[in-house]
Amino acid sequence: MFENSLFVWVAVIILGVVIEAFTLDLSAIWFAVGAVAALVAASIGLGLPAQLIIFVLFSAALLVLVRPFCRRFLRTKNEPTNADRIIGEPAIVVEEINNMQATGEVKILGQLWSARSADETVIPAGTAVRVVAIRGVKAIVEKTQ
Structure with a gap:
C-alpha cells in the first residue's frame, strides 16, 4: 500500500x-x-x-x-492600438469592396485599410463610406447617404 x-x-x-x-x-x-x-x-x-x-x-x-x-x-498586458478610433470615421473606397471575392480597400484618416461591406453589398471604388466596426485587421463599412 x-x-x-x-x-x-x-x-x-x-x-x-x-x-x-x-x-x-x-x-x-x-x-x-x-x-x-x-x-x-x-x-x-x-x-x-x-x-x-x-x-x-x-x-x-x-x-x-x-x-x-x-x-x-x-497577467499579460494588452497594448492598445487605437484602431478603434476609426469606428464612425468617414472613408473613401479605393478598391471595390466585394465580400464574396474577399477584396476591398478604403482610405481612412490617410491610412489604407482592408475593408468588407457590413451588409454584403458590392461597393464600387470612389464611394463614400463610414466605418461601423473592426474585425481583425479589416474595417467593416457601410455606404453613407
Whole structure:
C-alpha cells in the first residue's frame, strides 16, 4: 500500500505539471504542489486518509491564497492600438469592396485599410463610406447617404 501511494502521488504531480504547461492558467500547478506535500506524507509513513487530507488542504490553500497574487503579477498586458478610433470615421473606397471575392480597400484618416461591406453589398471604388466596426485587421463599412 505504501509504495502504491508513492506512485499515485508522482503521477498526480506529473499530470498537474503537464496540464499547467498546456493551459498556463495557474490552476493545475497547485494540485501538483499539493501532491508533493502528500508524497512527503506518504514517504514518512502517514496513511492514505492523512495523505488525502494533506493533498486537499495544500491544494485548496494554494489555489485560494496564492493564485490571485500570482495572476496579478503574471497577467499579460494588452497594448492598445487605437484602431478603434476609426469606428464612425468617414472613408473613401479605393478598391471595390466585394465580400464574396474577399477584396476591398478604403482610405481612412490617410491610412489604407482592408475593408468588407457590413451588409454584403458590392461597393464600387470612389464611394463614400463610414466605418461601423473592426474585425481583425479589416474595417467593416457601410455606404453613407
